[in-house]
Amino acid sequence: MGAAKVLVVDDEPGMVRLVTLYLHGAGYTVISETTGAGALQAVDHHRPDLVVLDVGLPDIDGYAVCRQVRAGVDIPIIMLTARGEPRDRVAGLEGGADDYISKPFQPDELVARVRAVLRRARPQKQRVEHYAIEGLTVDTVQRDVNLDGERIDLRPKEFDLLVELISHPGQVFTREQLVERVWGYEYLGDGATLDVHVWRLRGKLGETGKQARYIQTVWGVGYRLKAVSHGA
DSSP states (O other): OOOOEEEEEOSOHHHHHHHHHHHHHTTOEEEEESSHHHHHHHHHHHOOSEEEEESOOSSSOHHHHHHHHHHHOOOOEEEEESOOOHHHHHHHHHTTOSEEEESSOOHHHHHHHHHHHHHHHSOOOOOOOEEEETTEEEETTTTEEEETTEEEOOOHHHHHHHHHHHTSTTOOEEHHHHHHHHHOTTOOOOHHHHHHHHHHHHHHTTOOTTOOSSEEEETTTEEEEOOOSEEO
16 A cells, blocks of 8 residues: 555645645655645545645635535545634534644644544454464453463553554554554653553563564664464
């Protein structure tokens, strides 16, 4: 699957450049428009995977654009607005928006919300109930973990972190991606919390020193779990 395509619609060139920069940095393909009419044409022509849509456009307001997009195609939409009133958020969500963020915002937060909305919009894969790798088994229904035949106790976030890693064998996650996936994009902590959980999880998995049996550090990037040998 290629990079997700995001349409950014805002009449402020500086805002478009900023959002484009961060979305490109997160691996997304970005298309931009400055008007509501241009946004509707871009949706028809490019079929983006998600639209980041400003409310205050010079021709058609964002709410009307959102409704017209929703009437034709099922594309997730995140609304941007300088208005912070609850009624504006309600208007956007009732108009069909999937999420709503007020200006000014942190670009990292917008990227996290884009990831979260895209993840919710994708068809859910059939749930895998068991994973196994080199003496380690994980039961996602009972939330049981066994190491070399012995049950080990994990805290809830340690378990969630392990499942996130073992369900994507060999995939390298940045620290920011793991924080978002395990704690959610509204989490206000930092990567230090993740590092502590990885350290505790490694200890419970019997990993000592620099030799990683399961969780590997990718220096300067994040973490990955060795490829799963089999799953059920």
